[in-house]
Amino acid sequence: MANITIKEKNEIIDRYHANPEQTLNILVDLQYASTDGYIDQATAQFIAKRLGVTETRIYEMISFYAILKEESQARYVLKICNSAPCHFSGEPLVSRSLKEILGVNENEITDDGMFLYHGIPCAGACFQSPFIKVKDRVFPNLTAEQISQLISDLRAGRYPAL
Amino acid sequence: MVVRNQAVLTARFNKLQDPTDVETFCQLGGYAGLRKVVEMNKVDVLDELDQSVLLGRGGAAYPVGKKWRNLFYAESDTKYIVCNADEGEPGTFKDMALIANDPLAIIEGMTIAGYVFNSQQGYIYIRGEYRNMHRRLRQALTNARKANFLGENILGIPGFNYDIKIISGAGAYVCGESSALLNSIEGKTGRPRVKPPHLAEVGLYLKPTLVNNVESYANIPVIIREGGAAFRALGTDKGGGTKLVCLTGHVKNRGLYEVNLGTPLHDILYSEKYGGGSSTGRPLKFIHFGGQSGPIGAVEQLDDVAYSYDDLRANELTVGSGAIVVMDDSVSIIDYLTVVAEFFAHESCGKCTPCRIGTMRILELMEKFQRKEAIPGDLEIFETMLTHVTELSACGLGQSVSVSMFSGLRLFPEEFEVAINRQTADQKEVIW
Ligand SMILES: Cc1cc2nc3c(=O)[nH]c(=O)nc-3n(C[C@H](O)[C@H](O)[C@H](O)COP(=O)(O)O)c2cc1C
Numbered sequence: 001m002a003n004i005t006i007k008e009k010n011e012i013i014d015r016y017h018a019n020p021e022q023t024l025n026i027l028v029d030l031q032y033a034s035t036d037g038y039i040d041q042a043t044a045q046f047i048a049k050r051l052g053v054t055e056t057r058i059y060e061m062i063s064f065y066a067i068l069k070e071e072s073q074a075r076y077v078l079k080i081c082n083s084a085p086c087h088f089s090g091e092p093l094v095s096r097s098l099k100e101i102l103g104v105n106e107n108e109i110t111d112d113g114m115f116l117y118h119g120i121p122c123a124g125a126c127f128q129s130p131f132i133k134v135k136d137r138v139f140p141n142l143t144a145e146q147i148s149q150l151i152s153d154l155r156a157g158r159y160p161a162l
Numbered sequence: 163m164v165v166r167n168q169a170v171l172t173a174r175f176n177k178l179q180d181p182t183d184v185e186t187f188c189q190l191g192g193y194a195g196l197r198k199v200v201e202m203n204k205v206d207v208l209d210e211l212d213q214s215v216l217l218g219r220g221g222a223a224y225p226v227g228k229k230w231r232n233l234f235y236a237e238s239d240t241k242y243i244v245c246n247a248d249e250g251e252p253g254t255f256k257d258m259a260l261i262a263n264d265p266l267a268i269i270e271g272m273t274i275a276g277y278v279f280n281s282q283q284g285y286i287y288i289r290g291e292y293r294n295m296h297r298r299l300r301q302a303l304t305n306a307r308k309a310n311f312l313g314e315n316i317l318g319i320p321g322f323n324y325d326i327k328i329i330s331g332a333g334a335y336v337c338g339e340s341s342a343l344l345n346s347i348e349g350k351t352g353r354p355r356v357k358p359p360h361l362a363e364v365g366l367y368l369k370p371t372l373v374n375n376v377e378s379y380a381n382i383p384v385i386i387r388e389g390g391a392a393f394r395a396l397g398t399d400k401g402g403g404t405k406l407v408c409l410t411g412h413v414k415n416r417g418l419y420e421v422n423l424g425t426p427l428h429d430i431l432y433s434e435k436y437g438g439g440s441s442t443g444r445p446l447k448f449i450h451f452g453g454q455s456g457p458i459g460a461v462e463q464l465d466d467v468a469y470s471y472d473d474l475r476a477n478e479l480t481v482g483s484g485a486i487v488v489m490d491d492s493v494s495i496i497d498y499l500t501v502v503a504e505f506f507a508h509e510s511c512g513k514c515t516p517c518r519i520g521t522m523r524i525l526e527l528m529e530k531f532q533r534k535e536a537i538p539g540d541l542e543i544f545e546t547m548l549t550h551v552t553e554l555s556a557c558g559l560g561q562s563v564s565v566s567m568f569s570g571l572r573l574f575p576e577e578f579e580v581a582i583n584r585q586t587a588d589q590k591e592v593i594w
């Protein structure tokens with residue numbers, strides 16, 4: 001979480017009044033704010049101290065909730081849907097194309113650290129499959145050409161907000 | 163007065179330039195329910211809810227009137243109001259649509275609950291995947307506070323103090339189960355609690371708690387405004403109102419629709435107003451109702467069925483979350499159910515052994531059927547495994563793994579039959 005300063009971490013924690021009830025909100029917000037997409041140990045310890053809970057408790061949360069990660073993620077994490085409605089509505093095109101274009105399997109980071117793709121159980125975008133979701137943004141109804149275009153666009157930094 | 167074929171839940175959709183703006187919300191009937199409820203006798207409110215026959219829209223279809231009555235008579239100075247916006251059932255996106263297009267309707271429903279139960283604090287537990295919606299809700303809450311529809315002395319009524327917090331989920335399907343959800347709000351891992359005690363007695367922080375779905379709350383102002391009987395007339399006598407349904411899979415017009423309960427299923431699938439028929443040119447084969455935990459129906463057997471709680475139940479189907487996943491005849495039931503089995507194996511929280519291990523065994527068996535490597539006896543093992551997991555699991559997740567599997571077995575036995583190699587010897591040894 002090299003990109004977030006202590007001050008910014010404190011701001012996020014204070015937004016929730018350092019209330020242990022708000023641990024999930026705090027963890028999710030911190031992870032979203034980071035460019036490497038995970039909670040590193042120093043941050044986990046920092047949160048534990050600020051909330052007055054144990055580090056184990058924080059790691060218990062991180063390992064239970066699928067969205068929270070304890071390892072560095074790629075610059076762009078491409079989320080694809082694993083579930084039945086999407087699986088039978090063209091999703092295999094996305095996983096096949098990504099494997100081909102990026103040359104890695106699901107959950108593996110590309111050598112340049114730019115991309116990782118993985119399945120999630122549902123993104124609530126079932127009526128737009130095949131899609132790819134990057135952070136909050138859904139790229140809907142994709143064709144093979146659009147998928148490779150999206151990858152080049154992301155690589156070229158055309159989506160600075162993501 | 164509302165009439166059939168009139169949108170009630172989606173009435174304000176696309177009419178609010180800023181869906182979080184309180185003033186335009188009020189111009190379109192918003193907060194009329196809250197204004198009315200504070201003039202009513204609270205027991206009459208419960209009667210209206212009973213009259214409405216609003217069944218919980220989160221999936222379990224528990225009567226909302228009954229749930230509210232239980233909480234009403236629970237004795238405690240502190241009660242909590244919780245909105246389940248976890249929306250974990252694959253194929254469901256109606257709660258997201260409500261939050262995106264009319265968040266104040268949900269907040270109004272929760273505030274009415276706050277009034278009825280003298281509660282001071284509400285919580286909205288929202289899916290981690292819906293980050294945009296967190297912002298939308300936060301803005302709506304801020305605007306409601308500014309207009310004094312939340313905060314202290316709401317509507318100028320001394321002592322009517324109520325506010326709502328948002329808690330983000332983080333990608334665990336099981337957290338949609340109401341007791342797991344409460345654990346998650348308390349800042350713990352979201353594993354279900356052993357019930358009883360019921361949440362109306364021992365809920366959040368051990369206090370009596372109401373947990374309802376987003377769509378259930380959005381219906382509350384409608385019932386208060388229009389009356390329970392008028393609301394019931396929008397649906398059927400066994401389940402009132404309209405239902406938000408999410409059409410996905412192989413239909414032309416995938417998306418969200420508000421339908422009167424009792425609408426012919428055939429219309430929902432084929433009429434241009436809704437599904438518009440097959441998108442692939444192939445005949446439609448089966449429908450998965452209400453999410454992964456719901457049952458499956460064969461399209462050709464459902465020609466005369468109405469989309470209502472009673473008619474679906476009579477056909478061993480359910481409304482569930484409102485998901486309607488439609489598959490054409492290119493999809494084998496075995497392939498489909500293997501993906502469903504993967505979902506459950508992935509989402510089991512691991513608290514009870516039958517669910518933790520059983521979902522894995524079920525997945526392995528499905529994969530065996532898929533490879534056509536099953537041997538005589540596997541089908542019996544499969545059915546016994548399904549029964550065990552259903553009967554021995556502690557929460558609704560484990561208990562419903564078998565639902566779609568059993569309907570698949572019943573409707574398409576021939577597809578399982580061809581997956582078994584009858585040349586191999588019968589299994590003598592039982593594996594459990
Ligand atoms: C595994 C599991 C997941 C669930 N997920 C949800 C969900 O995402 N949203 C929801 O409203 N209800 C969900 N439910 C149902 C809730 O437990 C509960 O019945 C519901 O929130 C009550 O609200 P209602 O009566 O208004 O439907 C789930 C239940 C189980 C067992």
Ligand code: SF4
Nearest residue numbers: 511513514517557560
């Ligand atoms: S049935 Fe499954 S999901 Fe539910 S508590 Fe048991 S292990 Fe967890």
